Structures are given as C-alpha cells and as structure tokens.
Amino acid sequence: xxxxxQPDIHITVSEGASLELRCNYSYGATPYLFWYVQSPGQxxxxxxxxxxxxxxxxxxxxxxxxxxxxxxxxxxxKPSVHWSDAAEYFCAVGARTSYDTVIFGPGTSxxxxx
Amino acid sequence: DTEVTQTPKHLVMGMTNKKSLKCEQxxxxxxxxxxxxxxxxxxxxxxxxxxxxxxxxxxxxxxFSPECPNSSLLNLHLHALQPEDSALYLCxxxxxxxxxxxxxxxxxxxxxxx
Numbered sequence: 001x002x003x004x005x006q007p008d009i010h011i012t013v014s015e016g017a018s019l020e021l022r023c024n025y026s027y028g029a030t031p032y033l034f035w036y037v038q039s040p041g042q043x044x045x046x047x048x049x050x051x052x053x054x055x056x057x058x059x060x061x062x063x064x065x066x067x068x069x070x071x072x073x074x075x076x077x078k079p080s081v082h083w084s085d086a087a088e089y090f091c092a093v094g095a096r097t098s099y100d101t102v103i104f105g106p107g108t109s110x111x112x113x114x
Numbered sequence: 115d116t117e118v119t120q121t122p123k124h125l126v127m128g129m130t131n132k133k134s135l136k137c138e139q140x141x142x143x144x145x146x147x148x149x150x151x152x153x154x155x156x157x158x159x160x161x162x163x164x165x166x167x168x169x170x171x172x173x174x175x176x177x178f179s180p181e182c183p184n185s186s187l188l189n190l191h192l193h194a195l196q197p198e199d200s201a202l203y204l205c206x207x208x209x210x211x212x213x214x215x216x217x218x219x220x221x222x223x224x225x226x227x228x
Contacts, residue, residue, distance in 0.1 A: 032214050043118070043204055043219030044157070051214055090156055094213030101145075101213045104156035 002027050004093050004105035012111040013081050021076040021108050023091030032094030033074040034102065035065055039087045047089075050074065061085070086112045118220035120205050126226045129195060135223045137188040137205030143218070145211040146188040148180060149204040151222070157204055163188060164211040195227045 003026045013019055025031055032051050036044040048059025055067040065076045074091060091105040118139045127133050145164040149157035162169040163182040179191040188205055202222045208215035
C-alpha cells in the first residue's frame with residue numbers, strides 16, 4: 001500500500017538558518033511526489049512536485065526538494081528560513097486507489113525563532 | 115484566476131440543524147474535492163466529483179451529502195452532525211482527477227458543531 005511518513009512532528013529553526021524537512025514514501029512504482037504548505041487557518045498551497053527527470057526540483061518561495069530513489073525519500077530544503085515560513089508542511093504521493101488521488105503524510109509543523 | 119473560494123469562513127451549528135458549505139472555482143477544472151481536516155492532522159478525502167461523477171470515501175457518514183450543480187460549484191450539505199464533526203472543511207479542485215495534477219485548495223470553512 002502507498003504511504004508517506006514524515007519523521008519530524010515539529011521542528012524549530014532560527015530565522016536565517018537552513019531547513020530540511022524529511023519525507024519517506026512507500027510505493028511500488030515510480031512515485032509522483034508533492035510538497036504542500038499550509039499557513040495557520042488557510043488551505044494548502046503546492047510548493048513543488050516531482051514526476052520524473054532531474055531529481056532536484058525547484059519550487060516556489062525558495063524551496064527545493066531532492067528525490068532519492070535508493071532511500072525512498074523526498075526531502076524539502078531551504079537555505080535560509082524567513083519568519084513567514086512558519087507553517088505546516090505536508091509531503092504527499094500521487095495515489096492509485098478507488099477514490100484517493102493523493103495521499104498526504106502526517107505533516108511537520110515548522111516554528112521560526114526571530 | 116487560480117483561486118478556489120469557500121463560504122462561509124466560519125460556521126457554528128447545532129446537532130439538529132441543516133446547513134450547507136459552498137465552494138466555487140473558475141479555472142475550468144473538471145475535478146473537485148471535499149476534505150475534512152482535524153487540528154494537526156493531514157486532510158482526509160471525503161468526496162471527489164470528476165466530470166460530474168461522484169466518488170465517495172466509504173468511511174464518510176451519510177450526514178454529509180455532496181452536490182455538484184455544475185462544473186464550477188460544489189456544495190456540501192450537512193444534517194444532524196455530531197460534535198466530532200467539528201473540523202476545517204477544505205475544498206480543492208484540479209484540472210482532471212489524475213494523480214499527477216496539482217490540487218488547488220480553498221481557505222476552508224471552520225465548522226463547530228455544538
């Protein structure tokens with residue numbers, strides 16, 4: 001069965017520091033992978049997605065993610081975090097079930113210290 | 115226009131009330147979704163309308179009833195809800211129901227059932 005894990009429930013970083021959010025997936029074939037961000041009280045917004053090709057994917061707001069098939073990972077990175085990046089981050093995999101089209105991971109909550 | 119709108123933003127209802135949530139998109143998308151999201155949890159898919167055909171997460175109770183009047187509008191009718199139904203209800207749309215499509219989310223309706 002397809003699944004997504006995000007090992008870190010909550011991460012706190014200082015503004016200006018680098019960030020890496022971890023994501024691992026379980027999928028039998030080549031996965032379609034997404035990172036979404038949700039600011040407090042808001043809907044989700046797509047940061048980036050990977051289907052094929054270059055394993056380093058650039059997204060919006062200065063984020064990037066790297067697909068590593070050998071590690072079943074799709075970690076999200078940002079070189080310098082801004083206070084406005086404080087939010088919930090969801091990794092997701094494109095699904096093939098009877099109704100789901102995407103399966104979300106449990107999320108990582110990011111806090112940014114000024 | 116890449117916006118999904120949802121009304122109302124907040125809703126408080128009693129367990130005997132009947133209410134409706136509304137969602138609208140003008141991106142020409144042919145798939146629309148209702149998600150339920152509890153605090154600190156990922157969104158859970160409730161219903162999908164794709165080309166006017168409904169797919170249901172069978173775990174969703176019958177007190178939730180979706181309606182798709184046309185390809186731009188999606189309603190969620192609520193009747194005899196329980197306090198545990200209190201949550202953020204998110205609407206999303208995508209060009210098709212493909213698992214490679216980006217889903218665009220509305221800001222959500224915060225529902226409280228007393």
